[in-house]
Amino acid sequence: MNLRTALSVILLLTPGLIQAKDSIKLGYILYPPLMVTTESDELAGDVIDVVEQTLSGEFDIEWIKLPIGRVKWGLENGFIDAFALYRYTPERESHADYPTKPLFTIQSVLCSKLLAGKSFDSESALLNELRGKVVVSVLNSATFPYAGNDRIRHLKIPYDAYSERGFALLAASRADYLFLPIGSVFNDQVEKNGLSCVNIGEAQSAYIAFSKGNRHAARIEALFLTVDILHY
16 A cells, blocks of 8 residues: 555544534625626626635535625524625624625715716715605615615615616616616616716725624634725
8 A cells, every 4th residue: 555545544534634614604695796696596796706715715605695684683693604795884883793804895876867967066965966856775775875864765675686676767767866886887787878977975895794703703804814805
């Protein structure tokens, strides 16, 4: 028996010498093009690629689809260990631990044919523009900064197929403005529909956010320190 064969036999007979991967349950929502499913029903997109490439060497990843409105429950009740692409808000700190480094920075925009040739030198000027208008935004989400403004007529729809439904509502004249949480990835659709856009607020950071005190958090954060932040 040669040395290579002997070592193989030892490893087979001694399972403790083989380091088993830890398992981690990651929540997600479909958000094209960052998180999508292929025709063969497999997950794909930039978020999936970056996470799989960074973690798959040390973790067996179980992806669990979870509506954004159920993330708090999922983290607090151990249904998921972490949620991918979770924006920071002060309210979310009550149920999520955020790493120091984000996966992405994201610039939100507001789009409409009504914005053609317009610019706004202040937030109050933009809010005056929106007064009495119908704005499509995301249901059960804190991403739209004017969600609580009662001078705006809000049409809130779920994340699933959000962009497709949002553009369709504008085209059918059922809404005046469309809020896009991740503006730059929809440039082609914005141009195709003849829309103009303005930035909403400052660019925000999106993270893999963990359940409170999760035992994998520090290890996963260390793995992502070498990963370049993507900007959208």
